Amino acid sequence: MSPRTTPADGGVVLGVDLGGTVVKAALFGPDGTTLTVTHRPTGGRRGPEAVVASLLDVVSESQAAASARGTPVRAVGVASCGIVDERAGLAVFSAAFGWRDVPLRRLVAERAGVPVALGHDVRAGGIAEARLGAGRGHEVFLFVPIGTGVGAAVMIGGRPFGGAHWQAGELGHLVVRPGGEPCGCGQRGCVSTIVGGPAVLRHYRALTGAGGPADAAGVAALARKGDPDAVRVWSEVVEVLAESLAAAVTLFDPSAIVLGGGLAGAGELLFAPLREQLAARLAFQVMPEVRPAELAYEAGCLGAGLLARDLLNSAAGQQG
Amino acid sequence: MSPRTTPADGGVVLGVDLGGTVVKAALFGPDGTTLTVTHRPTGGRRGPEAVVASLLDVVSESQAAASARGTPVRAVGVASCGIVDERAGLAVFSAAFGWRDVPLRRLVAERAGVPVALGHDVRAGGIAEARLGAGRGHEVFLFVPIGTGVGAAVMIGGRPFGGAHWQAGELGHLVVRPGGEPCGCGQRGCVSTIVGGPAVLRHYRALTGAGGPADAAGVAALARKGDPDAVRVWSEVVEVLAESLAAAVTLFDPSAIVLGGGLAGAGELLFAPLREQLAARLAFQVMPEVRPAELAYEAGCLGAGLLARDLLNSAAGQQG
Structure with a gap:
């Protein structure tokens, strides 16, 4: 089995940490290595639409970068601040962004064209520390x-x-x-x-x-x-x-x-x-x-990447 | 399949609530009906041995009563106050009884000769409320x-x-x-x-x-x-x-x-x-x-009975 052609290998995934001031995205290789990290201001003061635009732009740029490397993004994980309903894929509330019930998972999936998991920044950080860090x-x-x-x-x-x-x-x-x-x-x-x-x-x-x-x-x-x-x-x-x-x-x-x-x-x-x-x-x-x-500022991106990786693994499990 | 001869039916189970002052035992029929309830002082002031003796006596008496009805007890659940390690089957600590690390599950199993689950009184009450009550x-x-x-x-x-x-x-x-x-x-x-x-x-x-x-x-x-x-x-x-x-x-x-x-x-x-x-x-x-x-004073016994019922169901699941 080639690691590029089966879902089980994971391929490259994108983990995005949508914070109050900065949106940060990291590409992770099949072995979990961080390939590249990009970030930009979230633009929260310009309202919910601006935040979504920042997020979608970072996702598109990271996908383009991954494709240019010959390893397209297979899944995206987004960890957002605020209140996040992970099951429904909704950003329920954020005072910083002034938003309510934004269907963030769907919006990112429509742009990215690959499976998307939505999580919460602190909980995603907890997942990263649980699997790879001090937990x-x-x-x-x-x-x-x-x-x-x-x-x-x-x-x-x-x-x-x-x-x-x-x-x-x-x-x-x-x-x-x-x-x-x-x-x-x-x-x-x-x-x-x-x-x-x-x-x-x-x-x-x-x-x-x-x-x-x-x-x-x-x-x-x-x-x-x-x-x-x-x-x-x-x-x-x-x-x-x-x-x-x-x-x-x-x-x-x-x-x-x-x-x-x-x-x-x-x-x-x-x-x-x-x-x-x-x-x-x-x-x-x-x-x-x-x-x-142990994972410092990267915990959020890493946790989001793990959510994306889990999506691929569960899809592979269902197919296998 | 006869309800008396397969583990899946559940048969009669015994739920025991080992409280600070009273030990209470109830027999539950296959449909969850309470058949009989007995109780007696726990005897906590007379030390750990006296508490264990009270508990074992109540178990034996209830078993005898069930057998006399022609429906022997198939499993026992014990819900104890204090700190209880449910996985290890240990009563870890109780100030009321002055005990530490009493292997309560093993002691009851040796006396009863049937599978025994050990739980905690409040958590067992929670299980009862979750499945049958206000939860x-x-x-x-x-x-x-x-x-x-x-x-x-x-x-x-x-x-x-x-x-x-x-x-x-x-x-x-x-x-x-x-x-x-x-x-x-x-x-x-x-x-x-x-x-x-x-x-x-x-x-x-x-x-x-x-x-x-x-x-x-x-x-x-x-x-x-x-x-x-x-x-x-x-x-x-x-x-x-x-x-x-x-x-x-x-x-x-x-x-x-x-x-x-x-x-x-x-x-x-x-x-x-x-x-x-x-x-x-x-x-x-x-x-x-x-x-x-909704279950008032019976929640502990009922929860203990549910733990016993779960033991039978999981055994049936493994056999089936």
């Missing part, structure tokens, strides 16, 4: 990317748990400070109002005035050097994260928590006190491993 | 029995989610009042220190002195009549329950919450304000149905 060997684990806010994919037996309405795992919207800062979600005092890039920067500036570091990584760097205001802001990040993860452990009982996203880049500045504070909060619960994600 | 038609729902404390079974596709260490769903041990009353679990301010029979009675007596109602149902009855102290205690029950369920909805995204146990017997005194307060706490989350369990 390997864990039947039940949480993948928790911390970027603008805090997300979570609840991974059970290698598959993400979506809940009844594809909204499970909204760790960033647990209320930890009742009556606290308003959150974009409509609640007050959510985890994401304290743990997340913009919150960290805002809270540091509230203490020190304008100027200073340009992002949360800069605040983390100052905290590492002992800057008292940065230490104060960082301590609250760790405390709130430990508090919310303790609740998640009590309800999900995972054997590992895999932290990814920008803030996890702070390394032991985050992990060391977080492990300590989480352990201190647990009593009868089993303390999970708390470890960094 | 029917819900792919993802929470079964939340409120008795001495608050438990939860997270039901996904008709099956309970156990977590990595069979400890998922410990809703009663979410910390809602940091630094609050000590809980038997080792934490402080758990849901179960406020929501649960003993807590309700204790808090009412703390306001009013000794005397008054003998149990939480009595406090609920006074609250219904407008007794200010009872109303105050009851309001806190509803508030804390709404708070913890809001967290559970944010993480699990269920389409229904099925409340059982003694406190759910308060009916609309509980359900009306609980629905209102839960809805008020949710923003983007989808408000689940909040409804009473």
Whole structure:
């Protein structure tokens, strides 16, 4: 059997990560190697049509690039932010894009002319970490990317748990400070109002005035050097994260928590006190491993690529 | 095929609910009808051996009763409180019984001489509600029995989610009042220190002195009549329950919450304000149905009986 002519080999697949600001696409070879990565602004501020146009253009360009290599794209996986109904292939809601019930799977399939899987960015990242990253060997684990806010994919037996309405795992919207800062979600005092890039920067500036570091990584760097205001802001990040993860452990009982996203880049500045504070909060619960994600910014594309690969494999299984 | 001679018919099965104070056993006919129910004190205070002896005696007696009817027990399901490893057949831990790693499935199988399934009381109740009760038609729902404390079974596709260490769903041990009353679990301010029979009675007596109602149902009855102290205690029950369920909805995204146990017997005194307060706490989350369990005190036995029935069906499937 030639690896190019049977569905079972997989061929080349395209994984697209449709994020709030950037749409990123990667071609993956039959052995999982990343062949090329392209990205461009999502154009979310120009409305839903502009986002769909960006997405479809990236897909077409990547297909053309793959065909030029003599290895046409066999399937496409799209992992989108917002609320995604994977079964129906619908982008149900995104505040960033201002869209509701966009039939994203159908739109991409019409353009691409190959099978398309639609997934959710955080859950797709969880799939990638489960199969290829820090979640390997864990039947039940949480993948928790911390970027603008805090997300979570609840991974059970290698598959993400979506809940009844594809909204499970909204760790960033647990209320930890009742009556606290308003959150974009409509609640007050959510985890994401304290743990997340913009919150960290805002809270540091509230203490020190304008100027200073340009992002949360800069605040983390100052905290590492002992800057008292940065230490104060960082301590609250760790405390709130430990508090919310303790609740998640009590309800999900995972054997590992895999932290990814920008803030996890702070390394032991985050992990060391977080492990300590989480352990201190647990009593009868089993303390999970708390470890960094292994796939970093590529987890979304990679997870989308895996969804595409699964489509091909299940088609091959049905034919075989 | 005769219903008595093939495994597929199911025959008579025994479901045993091993609770903190009472062990209850029910014989179920092939059509699921309850034939007889027997119960006795668990004898937990006399130590692990006494509990096992009570359990084995109830099993033997029920088997003898079934044989006397001419319909011998074909399989036994045992649903135990505490931490239960269903795969290994181990009763891992129970504070009430003072036991660790008791090979309960093997012990019962040796006595009974028929296939035995070991389950967990709350998860078994969830299975019963999923198949025969208030959870029917819900792919993802929470079964939340409120008795001495608050438990939860997270039901996904008709099956309970156990977590990595069979400890998922410990809703009663979410910390809602940091630094609050000590809980038997080792934490402080758990849901179960406020929501649960003993807590309700204790808090009412703390306001009013000794005397008054003998149990939480009595406090609920006074609250219904407008007794200010009872109303105050009851309001806190509803508030804390709404708070913890809001967290559970944010993480699990269920389409229904099925409340059982003694406190759910308060009916609309509980359900009306609980629905209102839960809805008020949710923003983007989808408000689940909040409804009473349908199987009441029999859910545990029934769930255990279903585990036994599944054993027979899977054996029949393998033979057929």
